[in-house]
Amino acid sequence: MINIFLILYWIATVLILIVTIMVIYHIWTYYLNRTLAIFTITLFLGISSLLFLINIIFALKVDWRAVNFLIF
């Protein structure tokens, strides 16, 4: 059985991770000051992981079968 909502959730998660990695890569490579780059990455990753953690907690709590009108 394929749950379309679960697939959409995974696609969004992978996209978020790719963009997060790209943002960190840009900051690390192109910032002209190393200390400032580390500070920015810490701030970005800190809040991103907090938001992502909240997201995962609710994704685990959600009853994916409840949206069974879109299960193939």
Place this chain on the structure above:
Amino acid sequence: MFSEKKVNFQHRYDDVDFKGKKTDENVILLLRRHWLVFVFRFLPFLLLIIGLAIFHIAGKELLKFVGLNLDLNWFYLIESFLAVFVWLALFITWINFYLDVWIVTDLRIVDIEQVALFSRNISELKHNKIQDVTSEVQGVIPTLFKYGDVFIQTAGNKQRFTFKQIPNPTNTRNIIMQLQKKAILKEKRTEGEILRGKA
């Protein structure tokens, strides 16, 4: 009519390091867009954050009012997804703003432009190739906050350099003009030495 203000180059950026920087090269100016430009870019995100807060406070009541019996966990999942997207978009906007840099050194001008997350342009220009420098401040807000554009016309039919929305464009123009004069003088001296057979 306009007296050219002498600018001292004492404010050096010793900790600034960019790809291709020569060992004997000193950074004189490091320019980014004015902070107000970022504030204007940040405004839509502020509205989104306010929207998210309203959605968090009044969303549940609204769903009840509409008659949608949605599980609260679904509601929080959607909300946290929106928060992650807003945070990512905000940071991409910050990167596009912060990585747009114009570096004026004692040897050349380096223009680094971050067009988008996957699009980056880097070009450089030697001071002796500069023909004309123009500063432009247009509009009420740029006049009040003293920011504007500086256009650098190069020799030949090359594209002109543009420093966009930088603070103190007149001062920057003066500094570039002084550096250009120095570079041309140095070039002439070297030519003279070659002609006299000293070099």
